[in-house]
Amino acid sequence: MKDFLLSTQDGQFRSDARDFLQRELGPRAAAIEDREEWGEVKAVIKALGEGGYLKLMFQDLYQGSLSAPGLTHAVILSEEAAALSYAFETTIATATSCAYPLHRYAQPEVRDQYLAGIVNGSEIGAICVTEQNVGSDSAGMQTTIVFDSATNEWVINGFKRYISNASVADTYIVYGISNPDVAPQKGMSAIVVPKGTKGIRFPRTYNFMGRRGCIVGEVEFTNCRVPANHLLGQVNEGFKIMLSMFNFERVILGGSGLGVARSAFEIARRHAQQRVSFGQKLGCKQLIWNSISEMSWRIDAAELITYRAAKLYDSGHLSPKELMKPASMAKLCSTEAATFCADATVQILGGDGLTKQFGRAEQIYRDARALTIVGGTTEMVKYLIASVDLPEIKINL
Template sequence: MQDFLLDDADRMFRAEVRAFLQRELAPRAVAIEDRQDWSAVKQVVRALGAAGYLRLMFADLYQGSLAQPGLTHATVLSEEAAYLNYAFETTIATALSCAYPLHRHASRRLCDTYLAPILDGAAIGAICVTETNVGSDSAGMETRMVFDAKTNEWVIDGFKRYISNASVADVYIVYGMASAGMTAIAVPGHAPGIRFPRNYTFMGRRGSLVGEVEFKDCRVSAEHLLGEPGGGSRIMRGMFNFERVILGGSGLGVARSAFDIAVAHAQQRQSFGQALGCKQLIWDKIAQMSWRIDAAELLTYRASKMYDAGSDGKALMKEAAMAKLVATETANFCANETVQILGGDGITKEFGRAEQIYRDARALTIVGGTSEMAKYLIASRDLPGLRITL
């Protein structure tokens, strides 16, 4: 890892957070993976909150040693957590994606009620976008939001699925269609009319809770509105930029974890009288993993540094999409090649984490916008004179 775009303060922070996660997350990673132990997840979330690491994105609330905390440092946290356990990283990344629009668009009272506990590690947040017929095409949302002037409440009806932290979140940022257009509302996890039909069983990311959230005549007071009615698209765009850069960090962490396993095996395993890494077909795999990781790192931290320098919205959309695309595709490539290098050891739990990483990595090119959607966002900036249709 060259970390060419990071400065000395960034590197010191990486060393600090890596040591912290080795103390708090590493000893619990097996319980999270093998037993899907939610209590272990919560313990690490609380420790992160107590240490102030969940406030990195919010300079006005941060109280740590960094002079200029920002998305770069949140991405480092994501990378280091995903290196040890991507399922756990999903939990905190989702919580931060929930905290982001609260910090920017919620009332002071709403922030005191929901944002502060999330950043302290005492509460969990979730984001509700995906529906049965809606993924990246968010304009087609079927969830409806109607303002009841008589009771001064928003009434929400709809069904969301593939929601990380479903059933355990304390607050859900819900996107739906109001008369003014797409709108965002913060819904408490205990609100009347909200229910959780089921959680899903995934091939990977064991320990991360993902499921369905249903709203039937779900009523919340008017103050739970984020921004203005019809302002949901702008809020979502900023949230997605943030999420995609964070996912770049996730992909990097997973890719590096696979790469380190492959490198160790290639140097230790003997085959036909010499180390496996002496074989041309093996060193080719190692070299390809290495350059892809460096490329993903440069794109990811370019995007995070751009955000910290003031870029956001449409100005960051292409760079955030590139970071997400390359880092998550790299994670899949490295996971696959590592399993191949390890052979039988790569597909058994008895001989290490390669098979877990392989299963975990597969979600990365789907969540937070597919690789195909990322390519669309990139091309739409590079072909401004054309109307590109999905």
């Protein structure tokens, strides 16, 4: 099954990445979960950067096209990392999702300044879309990005929330309205704001049920000024940049969901083959093997759909619009598989599934819950899929 879409080279990459992560992340995963030690997250990011794992699709930092099989390998890396610690993996996913628009849309000197640090693991990136009144409906954002011709600077004002890596990132990609007189799709821009810029504040860090060790918080911009060249792409091109970034991020989230689903499934599989109940192995019982096969087919389907999207992306033939459906399906299928498997595993383990003393099932259950919400909720990606399937209908949001 695994050879159907992935090449020998991909398989070798998986094996290298798995060994690397087991060595660098494995021993630190408990400190990230139990004590939320950001220093441990940063140490693994640095090791990954130095090992060349974050540079996958940005081999030549200064050329326009991404190098293949970049996204396929980025997804493999995310899958393998999420299988050990989904909280940690969110930092890689945010880093690559931040690197992508920098690589593709930043002016060369800005790319030079901010991208290199992210892909060599010495710096961290963050993406700022979500606001107080704007989550799924990202076009309704109220943050403003206004050009001051007197100083040749962009001025950013707004309040973003639920931002992964808020306060610990070195580089923030911020989306805001640059022309309020037209539809947001035509009046949004994207801009790079470095840490330390006057006027940037981090009012609050959230306390989540899962993903412990991954920092998520608020970012406030009050008259933040950055030089003119910090704009990504052209003025008012932000919505297009955001959509292509979301496609990219959703394929990576396919890998995250797959890793989480697989880690839950392995625990359930082991337990079903060892635990004796009513004089027989638990796995002999029809209700239990039904649950195992329900997990198994969901994982295989998610794997096929996710790597199909990655391979389509790496082929370089699809426009962002054409990639939207396969990317949305990868996100939907894998993240739903993850929440299903996390829940079914806790059930199969019984009491052992609810306690930290008997392994990671309870952690995976808490972590998995975020997957169907981040990077476009299940409802929103279903809408995107249907909007391609029903081109003659304006779907009511």
